[in-house]
Amino acid sequence: MASQRTSGKPGRRLVLGVRERLSDESGLALALALIVVVALSVATASMITLVTSNQTAVGRDRQEERAFNIAEAGLNEAVSYLSTQDTLSISSVAATNYTLDNGSGQWWASKTATSSTVDTWTLYAQATSGSAKRKVSVKLAANKSVISTPASGVWGMGFFVADPTNCAALVGTGTVQISVFAAGNLCLNGNQQITEPTPSTPSVYLYVGGQVQLSGSNAAIGTNSAKIAQANIVGGCTMNGNAKICSNSGQSKVYANNYLSSAQSLSKPPVDAAGIYAGGDWNHPVCSTGSFTFDGNGTRDSSVGNITLLPGSAYNCTVYKTTSHVAGNEMGSMSWNPATKALTVSGTLYLDGNLVMTGGNANYTGFGTIYVNGRVAVSGNGTVCGPGATSSGSVCTGKWNGALGVLAVVVANSGGVSGVTSGSCTSPAAWSMSGNAEIDVLAYVVGCFQQSGTSYVTGPVTTDQGLISGTPTHTDIPNPPPNVPGASGSTTTASWGHVVPSSWRQMPAS
Secondary structure (H helix, E strand, O other): OHHHHHHOOHHHHHHHHHHHHHOOOOOHHHHHHHHHHHHHHHHHHHHHHHHHHHHHHHHHHHHHHHHHHHHHHHHHHHHHHHOOOOOOOOOEEEEEEEEEOOEEEEEEEEEEEEOOOEEEEEEEEEEEEOOEEEEEEEEEEEEEEEEEEOOOHHHHOOEEEOOOOOEEEEOOOOEEOOOEEEOOEEEEOOOOEEOOOOOOOOOOEEEEOOOEEEOOOOOEEOOOOOOEOEEEEOOOEEEOOEEEOOOOHHHHOEOEOOEEOOOOOOOOOOOOHHHHHHOOOOOOOEEEEOOOOOOOOOOOOOOOEEEOOOOOOOEEEEEEOOOOOOOOOEEEEEEEEOOOOEEEEEEEEEEOEEEEEOOEEEEEEOEEEEEEOOOEEEOOEEEEEOOOEEEEOOEEEEOOOOOOOEEEEEEOOOOOOOOEEOOEEOOOOOEEEOOEEEEOOEEEEOOEEEEOOEEEEOOOEEEOEEEEOOOOOOOOOOOOOOOOOOOOEEEEEEEEEEEOOOOOEEEOOO
16 A cells, blocks of 8 residues: 555655755865856956056056156256357257167257347257157257457557567658557667657657667657657667667657556457458459459469459459358458549458559548458559548548548468568568558558558558658557457357246157
8 A cells, every 4th residue: 555655656756856866965066166266267367467457557657757767868968068069150959869778869959049138949859768759848048148349459559560579660761650569679770750740739659668779860759849648668768779768858869748667468469361261252252343353262372373452444343251142141342443543342351362552543432351361562653542531643632531431451471471681571571562652551460561762551550570661650540340350349159048947848759
């Protein structure tokens, strides 16, 4: 009966079988382990991804910071470099490469603004470190100032002789109405005299760094009735080789309203003939009328030979500073009209040869400076008369007024000789004059200046050695034209100031 009851309930048996199977826990731990491993793997992968991402970000940030620091170092280098440069002579600095901290960079600069008081530069620097790039900029200011320089005191003297080892000699006969500055001795021989042209208001000043040496019965400085303004004689006086007291005019024949014996330091201004020559395109003048040869080959070597300012044909020529022949780039110009005897000069001109004048008459206008690479030789009869005076034969009638126009002649005497031998300039003289001629110019001479007879320069003469005779009358030109040695002028200087506040910028790298 019991078996019948069990067999009669198959559903119960099924339930009991399932229950038995479910109560068997074998293999469950493996499943749970697999689930944990998968979860840990996912977490580990996520952590590795996060760490890797952070490392990449940190590396990128490090490279960007390094690139930024390298660019900043480039700006500092640019500031340091520019502070040693003359901002007036340059307008930009090309890119300069550099390496630093395993990176590379370059900096460059340009003048981006200028005024009468300041130049403003913009400095750029760009750097690379790995794949990172940074570009920065800043502005730097250079303050400017103008320094005015007065004309040298030598041009306030009629005759300035710089060589202290030779005698500034006034020889022969006649009188000289000039102020004289002689660094060495002053020698007057024969009937030579220095006289005062305006006794009522004395204007002749004498300075002699050595001795005043007079010889002959009539040699004298001033007269008892027309004393010169001042005699400053450092080394004393001699008459025919015998020492005399300078202030005792009866013995020394030096008549002055005031006597001094204090040394002065006035010196001959330096000349830069090479610099003047380098500043112009002398071999290619532009002439609207005729022609004039300033230079023969583009080299400062007196290639033209002998040159005359007053030929038989007219010319009107301009020389430019460079081969760019445009307005505003002119170095100087000169024109000559033989029919009207009109000579016009302006600016600065350079003659690569010797200036030779054997006659001719001219009336000039303008303010100009002519450099002569070789020598000047004047002979025969002729005139070059300045404004206020008019050519008449071998003299200039009227009085040259330097305020209306001045022609200056600077003799470079390149390769020439200098000195005095037996009372004459060692041949050939840097500047020699003879015959009958009056030249209303200012003269600056490297070497020895000599004039004789009735041929003379009426303007001031500054020279190393000097010998004059005859009856010249020199005048002073206190303010000579530009580019004359010792001329007045103004110089603009610049000094680096500071980084312009709030000018630092970070820019997109190119």
